[in-house]
Amino acid sequence: MDSGEREIPVEQAWLIAANVVRWRRYGEGGQELRPGTKSYRGGSKVYVIQSYAGTGHEQLTTIGRGRHTGTYITIDMSTRNLHTFRAVPVHSPTVLRLCEEADVGGCWTNREDAEELAARLGPLAAEYRTTNWATPHPTPCRCQECLTLSRG
Template identity: 50%
Template sequence: MDEFADRAPEPVWVVAANVVAWRRCGVGGQELRPGTKFFEGGAKVYVSGVYWGPGGDRVTVAGRERHTGRWIVIDTATRHLYNFRPKLVHTPRVLERLREERCARGFTEAHYAVDAAPVLERYARQYRAATAPGSPHPDRCLCHACLTGEALHTDDSSDEPAAAR
C-alpha cells in the first residue's frame, strides 16, 4: 500500500457562504422561491472559484445537494448567496469533490479569501437589488433583502461591479 494513500488531503482556503432562504424571480420579481434548484435555503456552500471578468456574478460552489444530500460542485449566481466569510476547509469529501472538478486550488492563500469575502458580499447585495429594480415587493415579502432589511439600504455608485461601470 502506498504511504500517501492514507494521508489526508491538504486543506484549502475557500470562501464559505449560505444560500438565501427565499429569492425573487419571475416577471417583476413577484414570485418567491425557496433556496435554489440545487440547494435548500440556509445551506452552507463553499465558494472555490469566482468569475471576476463579468463582475463576480457567477461563482463555483461545493455543497450538499437539496434532494439527495450528495456533495456537488456547480456554478451559481452570486446573488443567491450571502454571509460570505473565509474558511479553511479540512472536510475530506469536500476536498475530494473539488479535486474531481479541478477546483481544488481554492483561493491558494488565506489573504485572498479574506479579501474576496467582502467583495462577494457587496456584489451579491447589488445583484439582488438589480433583480427587479423599480418593482414593488409582494405583500409580506420573504425575499432575503426584505428579511434582512437590505432593501432599505442603497449603495452608492462607487460600489458598482467593474463590469457595470
C-alpha cells in the same frame, strides 16, 4: 487502528463559505417567492471555488450538499442567491477533491486572499439582488433584503 494502517494526514485549504438565501424572488417581475434554489435548500452552506475567468462574479462555482440527494454537488449559480460570505479553512477530503477536480480554479492557499474576495462578494451579491428586479417587492416579502431589514 492496526499497526499496519497508517493515518492519512488531513490537508487544509481556504475556501469562501456562503449561505444560500432562504427565499428568492422569482417569476413575473419578481413577485413570487421560492425557498432556496433548485439545487440547494435555503440556508444551506456552500463553498465558493476560486475562479480565474472574468472579474464580474455574476456567476460563482459552488460545492455543497444538494437539495434532493444530500450528496456534495458542484454547480455554477448566481451570486445574488448567496449571502454571508466568509473565508474558512476546509479539511473535508470530499470538498477538497471536488475543488481540485473543478475546471474553474481551485482552493486558496492563504487566508488573506480568500478573505479579500469574500469581503468583495458580500456587497456584490446584495447589489445583484437589488438590480435584478426593477419592480417593488411583493407584500409580504421574505427575500434576503427584507429579512435582513426586519432584524435590524
